[in-house]
Amino acid sequence: MSSADPSVLPPGQLASLAAFAAKGAARWRPGLGADGAGALHSEVFASSSEAAGAAAALALALDDWRHAPRGEGAEAEDRRSVLWVQTREAARLTGRPFRAGLPQDVQARLIHVLADKAGDALFALEEGLRCRDLAFVIGEIAGNPRALDFTASRRLSLAAEKHRVPLFLVRLDATADLSAARMRWRVASTASPPPRWNAQAPGAPRWQAELFRARSHAPGEWLLGEGGKGALVAARLPGETDALAGALARGWAAGLRDRTAPQRA
Amino acid sequence: MNAPSRRILALWCADMALDRWRLAHGAPESERRARAELDGGPLVLIADTAHGPRIEAANVPARAAGARPGMRLADARTLCPEIATAPSDPAGDLAFLEKLAVWAMRWGPWAAMDAPDGVLVDVTAVPHLFGGEAKLIADVRAAFARRRIALRCAIAPTAGAAWALAHYGADGAILGGGADAEAVLGELPVAALRLDADVVTVLRRLGLKRLGDLTGIGRDAIQRRFRNRKSPAANPLIRLDQILGRIPEPLLPVVPQEMPMVQRRLMEPIRHRALLDTVVGDLAADMARELEGRAEGARRLELGLWRVDGEVLVRRLELAAATRDPAHVCRLFAARLDDVDAGFGIEMLRLRASWAEPLALGQGDFEAAAEAHGISLAACIDRLTVRLGPRAVSRPVPFASHIPERAQRWQPPLVAEPASQGDLAFHARPLKLLDRAEPIAVLYATPDGYPQRFRWRGQVHEVARVEGPERIAPEWWRERGSARLRDYYRIEDEAGRRYWIYRRGLIGDGRGGLPEWYLQGLCA
Numbered sequence: 119m120s121s122a123d124p125s126v127l128p129p130g131q132l133a134s135l136a137a138f139a140a141k142g143a144a145r146w147r148p149g150l151g152a153d154g155a156g157a158l159h160s161e162v163f164a165s166s167s168e169a170a171g172a173a174a175a176l177a178l179a180l181d182d183w184r185h186a187p188r189g190e191g192a193e194a195e196d197r198r199s200v201l202w203v204q205t206r207e208a209a210r211l212t213g214r215p216f217r218a219g220l221p222q223d224v225q226a227r228l229i230h231v232l233a234d235k236a237g238d239a240l241f242a243l244e245e246g247l248r249c250r251d252l253a254f255v256i257g258e259i260a261g262n263p264r265a266l267d268f269t270a271s272r273r274l275s276l277a278a279e280k281h282r283v284p285l286f287l288v289r290l291d292a293t294a295d296l297s298a299a300r301m302r303w304r305v306a307s308t309a310s311p312p313p314r315w316n317a318q319a320p321g322a323p324r325w326q327a328e329l330f331r332a333r334s335h336a337p338g339e340w341l342l343g344e345g346g347k348g349a350l351v352a353a354r355l356p357g358e359t360d361a362l363a364g365a366l367a368r369g370w371a372a373g374l375r376d377r378t379a380p381q382r383a
Numbered sequence: 384m385n386a387p388s389r390r391i392l393a394l395w396c397a398d399m400a401l402d403r404w405r406l407a408h409g410a411p412e413s414e415r416r417a418r419a420e421l422d423g424g425p426l427v428l429i430a431d432t433a434h435g436p437r438i439e440a441a442n443v444p445a446r447a448a449g450a451r452p453g454m455r456l457a458d459a460r461t462l463c464p465e466i467a468t469a470p471s472d473p474a475g476d477l478a479f480l481e482k483l484a485v486w487a488m489r490w491g492p493w494a495a496m497d498a499p500d501g502v503l504v505d506v507t508a509v510p511h512l513f514g515g516e517a518k519l520i521a522d523v524r525a526a527f528a529r530r531r532i533a534l535r536c537a538i539a540p541t542a543g544a545a546w547a548l549a550h551y552g553a554d555g556a557i558l559g560g561g562a563d564a565e566a567v568l569g570e571l572p573v574a575a576l577r578l579d580a581d582v583v584t585v586l587r588r589l590g591l592k593r594l595g596d597l598t599g600i601g602r603d604a605i606q607r608r609f610r611n612r613k614s615p616a617a618n619p620l621i622r623l624d625q626i627l628g629r630i631p632e633p634l635l636p637v638v639p640q641e642m643p644m645v646q647r648r649l650m651e652p653i654r655h656r657a658l659l660d661t662v663v664g665d666l667a668a669d670m671a672r673e674l675e676g677r678a679e680g681a682r683r684l685e686l687g688l689w690r691v692d693g694e695v696l697v698r699r700l701e702l703a704a705a706t707r708d709p710a711h712v713c714r715l716f717a718a719r720l721d722d723v724d725a726g727f728g729i730e731m732l733r734l735r736a737s738w739a740e741p742l743a744l745g746q747g748d749f750e751a752a753a754e755a756h757g758i759s760l761a762a763c764i765d766r767l768t769v770r771l772g773p774r775a776v777s778r779p780v781p782f783a784s785h786i787p788e789r790a791q792r793w794q795p796p797l798v799a800e801p802a803s804q805g806d807l808a809f810h811a812r813p814l815k816l817l818d819r820a821e822p823i824a825v826l827y828a829t830p831d832g833y834p835q836r837f838r839w840r841g842q843v844h845e846v847a848r849v850e851g852p853e854r855i856a857p858e859w860w861r862e863r864g865s866a867r868l869r870d871y872y873r874i875e876d877e878a879g880r881r882y883w884i885y886r887r888g889l890i891g892d893g894r895g896g897l898p899e900w901y902l903q904g905l906c907a
Contacts (some may be wrong), residue, residue, distance in 0.1 A: 167839075167840065167842065167880065168880040168881075168905060169813070169814050169815045169881075169905035169906060169907055170880070170907075172814065172815060173814050173907035176814075176907075177907075199760060199796075209818065210818065212815055212817075212905055213815035213816050213817040213818065213904065213905055214815060214816060214818065215779065215814065215815055215816075216779075216787070216791060216812060216813055216814060216815055216816040216904060217779040217780070217781060217791050218781070218787075218790065218791070218806055218810070218812040219811075219812035219813045219814045219815070219816075219904070219906070219907070220814065226800065228778060228779060229764070229776065229777075229778050229796045230776070230777055230778065230779065230793070231767060231771065231775055231776050232771075232774075232775050232777075233771055233775065234771075234775075238770065238771055241770060241771075242767050242770075242771065245758075245763050245766050245767055246763060246767075248757050248758055248763070249757055249758050249759070249760055249762075249763035250756055250757030250758065250759065251757075251759055251760035251763070252760070252763070281756065281757045283757075306878075306879075307878065307879040307880045307881060308878075308879040309847070309875070309879040310848075310875060310879065310881070312848075316850065318848055318849065318850070319848060319849070319850035319873070320848050320849075320850060320873055320874065320875035320881050320906070323881065323906065323907040324879070
């Protein structure tokens with residue numbers, strides 16, 4: 119993206135590109151699903167020594183799902199199921215979902231798939247994305263398996279966008295290699311707010327989430343937590359990299375409007 | 384009540400187990416030799432019990448030598464050392480009887496099984512088709528003789544009377560509707576009442592040997608003696624009334640269910656996959672038409688492939704919900720046909736729906752696009768199950784238990800959730816549970832202080848915040864007495880990672896040494 123030279127584009131396309139860039143500089147925030155701007159394919163990178171990856175993926179998915187606009191002919195209550203795919207390795211490392219600990223909305227509608235190999239898990243994810251009766255799909259894959267290359271992630275993206283079923287893929291102990299995911303997060307647990315009645319006890323979960331690659335948003339860092347009624351709340355975490363990215367995005371959009379060629383050293 | 388006008392035909396295959404064994408082992412060419420061999424020497428069918436082999440059936444020479452059904456084989460051997468044995472097959476006998484009952488529907492509109500070795504056929508208003516009841520019985524005898532099954536039969540106005548005459552009356556007896564049933568049946572022994580063995584013993588000890596004796600001593604006395612017996616098989620008066628048609632006796636008829644089946648015989652054996660897929664597609668379309676006619680959908684499908692060399696390959700498919708969509712069925716079978724070895728070619732294919740459920744015709748969506756978009760949940764689960772195996776796709780359901788790993792069970796998706804008690808809201812539970820709780824080394828203030836530091840998977844965690852303990856006692860009704868209690872703690876370490884750990888046991892609870900610590904769950 120940064121290597122593209124906007125000065126060589128014809129003037130007609132420049133205005134739309136500027137609008138696109140301005141939109142791109144817009145921050146991610148919870149509740150984007152209401153505008154239909156929620157990403158349909160996200161990746162969440164997390165460590166296998168905690169459940170932060172799956173928990174944050176579930177929170178993000180539920181946030182999009184609760185804010186998604188209901189179609190005119192849709193039922194008043196969404197009764198669709200939720201598919202949770204794990205490889206055996208991921209299940210061994212971080213365990214299987216526990217019904218009593220799941221959010222109330224998900225408890226009765228969870229369908230769990232245990233795949234032996236990463237290839238089987240990718241097949242299950244893709245079949246799930248094609249299914250019109252699923253609200254969203256969560257995948258958990260450990261490491262960087264050979265089967266999960268750019269082509270595979272592109273297939274998942276296309277399937278998710280064609281059938282409008284969101285996918286949240288949790289990558290345990292993985293390096294952020296090439297991927298077609300629209301949003302890529304890096305998530306870790308952080309100290310929870312002290313509960314009101316027992317300050318010594320662990321409180322509502324809170325995660326430090328870094329959006330390091332997104333197609334339609336500027337990267338940034340957030341403190342994700344749970345507000346009232348299990349809603350997702352996010353607080354900005356003004357980090358150094360974040361400020362730099364914001365400045366870059368602003369400068370790029372401004373430069374397009376002024377039609378000045380970018381300076382090269 | 385129209386009971387007197389009914390006509391019931393009772394068939395009793397007295398030697399059914401032995402006849403079946405003989406038919407299964409005596410091939411037609413060696414029949415005479417086999418029969419001579421069998422009938423020449425004493426033969427018994429035995430079943431293994433906790434106290435050694437027991438005789439289930441004995442042939443004529445064995446009976447003559449003293450062997451009786453119900454006897455121990457060792458006892459029979461003392462009477463007749465040269466007795467030959469063969470294993471009995473009660474399940475096979477029952478299946479045979481079921482088939483026999485369906486076959487016996489040639490003489491009447493419905494037939495009921497009378498386990499272990501009889502069949503009751505309702506022949507009301509039927510005999511004139513055979514030229515009278517005597518000719519009907521002759522026809523029955525001829526049919527059973529052709530099948531080489533020993534038979535005794537009788538026709539009577541009630542099932543009880545027909546049964547009694549078939550077992551204890553003259554062979555082929557016919558009790559007319561106008562005849563005096565009490566007089567005819569009065570000469571039969573009390574065992575003809577279809578009573579339990581202990582009741583027969585009681586009657587014999589009371590000196591009541593014939594049915595006529597029962598009516599002779601007055602009903603009140605018998606009623607008082609058997610006032611606590613409510614089931615017909617234990618109360619002679621109920622049985623007597625049933626025989627005489629004073630109270631109705633419902634029978635459960637067999638209803639033959641034929642499973643939908645379609646097949647294709649091929650003029651040229653096929654050896655290539657593309658052709659096989661085409662034929663499977665044709666079969667699936669035929670099956671869809673067949674099922675639609677019966678308003679059913681298949682839950683299990685069996686595809687048989689007959690090869691030229693006589694080998695039969697079977698591929699079985701279980702579906703998550705009833706369906707008859709040919710495209711879906713074809714797609715599922717395509718994944719299962721990859722490893723088929725066609726050999727010299729496949730000459731016949733047969734598709735059976737061995738388990739079908741009612742499935743009405745569905746109203747199509749008004750918007751064609753809504754239907755074409757994506758696949759349904761049942762189809763998705765079918766595809767996953769075919770590739771990943773039936774155990775891989777499941778749904779967590781609650782189970783009545785306090786122990787966390789037991790409080791959740793996995794069942795197939797789309798199966799209705801079992802009823803369960805709601806869980807208490809103040810119990811915080813982790814988002815994920817490890818398959819096996821992993822032992823951890825914990826530094827804590829003995830005997831039951833908060834954990835301060837622990838090592839898990841080679842990494843040391845400082846405990847920053849902790850809540851607990853939540854004590855879960857062992858389930859004494861399920862576990863042995865030495866099981867130890869668990870104290871659960873919800874903890875957060877210095878990096879904010881939240882876990883669910885427990886200490887198993889207490890110091891000095893007398894159920895083992897020092898308590899061990901385990902990490903069981905990962906909190907959100």
